[in-house]
Amino acid sequence: MKTSSLVTLLLAGTLAVPAIAQQTSSTADQTAPAAQTTPTKADSATGKDPLQPASKEGFWGRMNPFARKKYVQRQTDPIRDRVNELDELTATNGKAIKDVDARAQQGIQLASAKANEADQHAVDAGNKAQLAQQTAQQANTRLTGVEQVVGNIDQYQASTQTEIRFKPGQSVLSKNAKDALDEMATPLKTQRGYIIEVQGFSSGHGQTAIQNSQKMAESVVRYLVLTHDIPVYRIYLVGMGNAPVPADAADTKAKHTSGGRVEISLLKNNLETLASGSAPATDQQAAPAK
Numbered sequence: 001m002k003t004s005s006l007v008t009l010l011l012a013g014t015l016a017v018p019a020i021a022q023q024t025s026s027t028a029d030q031t032a033p034a035a036q037t038t039p040t041k042a043d044s045a046t047g048k049d050p051l052q053p054a055s056k057e058g059f060w061g062r063m064n065p066f067a068r069k070k071y072v073q074r075q076t077d078p079i080r081d082r083v084n085e086l087d088e089l090t091a092t093n094g095k096a097i098k099d100v101d102a103r104a105q106q107g108i109q110l111a112s113a114k115a116n117e118a119d120q121h122a123v124d125a126g127n128k129a130q131l132a133q134q135t136a137q138q139a140n141t142r143l144t145g146v147e148q149v150v151g152n153i154d155q156y157q158a159s160t161q162t163e164i165r166f167k168p169g170q171s172v173l174s175k176n177a178k179d180a181l182d183e184m185a186t187p188l189k190t191q192r193g194y195i196i197e198v199q200g201f202s203s204g205h206g207q208t209a210i211q212n213s214q215k216m217a218e219s220v221v222r223y224l225v226l227t228h229d230i231p232v233y234r235i236y237l238v239g240m241g242n243a244p245v246p247a248d249a250a251d252t253k254a255k256h257t258s259g260g261r262v263e264i265s266l267l268k269n270n271l272e273t274l275a276s277g278s279a280p281a282t283d284q285q286a287a288p289a290k
Contacts, residue, residue, distance in 0.1 A: 156195060156267035160184055164220065166260035168203070171215040173223055181220065184266060185228040196230065197265040198237045205242060214239030216262050 162184050164177040173181075188194060200217030202209045217237050224230040 156269050159194070159266045159268045161266070162264045164216075164262045164264070166216050166262070168259055169212075170260070171212070171219045173219055177220075178223065181223055181264070182228075184264065185224055185230060188228070188230060188266075191268075194234065194266060194268045196224065196235045197263075197267060198235060199263045199265075200237075200239045200260075201241070201243065201263070202239075202260045203242060207241075210239050210241035212239075212260060213241050213262075216260050220262050220264060 162180050164173070164180060166172075198217045198220050200213030200215075200220075202212035202216065204212065214237075217239055221232075221235050221237050224235065225232055
């Protein structure tokens, strides 16, 4: 009888201990959340409410010594789901970071290519500017030359001189006279900016000498026009008669002509130089030695 009562008391004490522990744990759990801040969705990486412990824990409390596999699985499924969501979120963030980095690298390469293209355009613009400056300088030089040519367009300078002798009382050209005229007139077919001055001189006096000198000069002009197609407007003829010849450096007085002769002077200006597109010749180059 005493033994049976003792066993009953021990069994009741054993069953009372878990109940007391459960009440103590429940009281601690109820007071603890009051002192802590309740988590929100903003504190969660997935944007969901944080996991909460089960409100009903059963007879054994949190540690159930007789928990089954389904019970454990039911308790761990929410945790596993949240872990999977975090893995997916991490993978998505990693992919987004790689995508942003790839686009940044592509943007850097595109900006570098644009910068190189801009540098090349700047170099091309510099070369074109330099070429334009050279062209402007050439045009300025050309304009200066044209201005000089136009300014000297009526300034004729002696190029060559030829003298033809006639026998007294004759105005017919000899073979030597024709050869001399051919030598002077042949190059003039391709030239511009020249005039020919023909002066006839004759011995004698008065009007007779003037008429004779005029006839000799006209024979020279006639040969130049008919044989070498020299335009008449380029020839200036004058019969000087027995006009005195300018004195030489060794003589002090002018001399009169003895016999008949014709002086042919070829005079040129800078018009031919302008037409050829070259720079105008200097006075020394334009007037060769006689």
